[in-house]
Amino acid sequence: MWALRALCLAGLGAALGGASADPCSWRGSGLLQEAGSVEQLSLPCAEGSLEWLYPTGALRLRLAPRLPPATAAATGGSPQHITACVKPAGTFRGAQLYLERDGVLELLLPEAPRPRVRCFSWAPQEKVALFLQATPHRDISRRIAAFRYELRGDWLARPALPATSLTGEGACRPCNDTEILMAICTSDFVIRGSIRSVSNDVELQESIIGVSAARIHRQKFPLFQAGGRPAGSIRTPLRCGVRPGPGTFLFTGWLHFGEAWLSCAPRYRDFQRIYQGAQRARQNPCEFPMD
8 A cells, every 4th residue: 555655754754834833733735745645743732633634645643742740740750651532523534544553553533434532542652653544536625634632641541430531441440549539639620519410422422411510629621600500511431321310429520622521420428438538547649628
């Protein structure tokens, strides 16, 4: 395949002209590429986007994120694994996206994929890249290959539930006490509240938990709007089988492609017991307001 032969010349590629001024995002046109070429890109950010108009040839995107300081602090140093997620635009056409790991290609997004997030992890010493290969079409004028990406440290590579992460074999297991205590210190949001509803999106393989918030302990982004009793929604993988239930929970989690995703969600009375025990043993990683 010409694209695989061209991949051997990867180190000789240059950045495409017409790229966005935003260092975290890239927008360019395949019409500027030479036939059969592989253009090299490097986006040194934890999140951003790519939009490739009129795809021809191929793009190779080097993954070299500067992870947020909070990631290193939460993991006690450099992360053991880094996890990346890509979310295709609903109009993704004209190319296929591969994960290149040590020279081997694995298909992540076929042409015209479902709008579903794909995640993968790697160790810092591994050599990985994203390889976007144009698919041959007589008419490329209406084809745009676009996706958003996020790269994070161990917080996304380490799964949990009632409470979940997005990937991994243990994605739906309950958080242990240590994970719950760490979640209240490092999560994007910490919300005390109750479950109003649970709806399932079979196509996206997601459950959407409607939450009524009694208290917003922390939110880095306006996920839960004020006005009366704040309410919002939190997502979790459909396979975790979340069901509505009574009681007050402490919901923690992360913002993922602009949406709230669940990490740990213990019942509030269980959290109180765990936190007070750690406080007596002087093992709580951060201070948390208790009623």
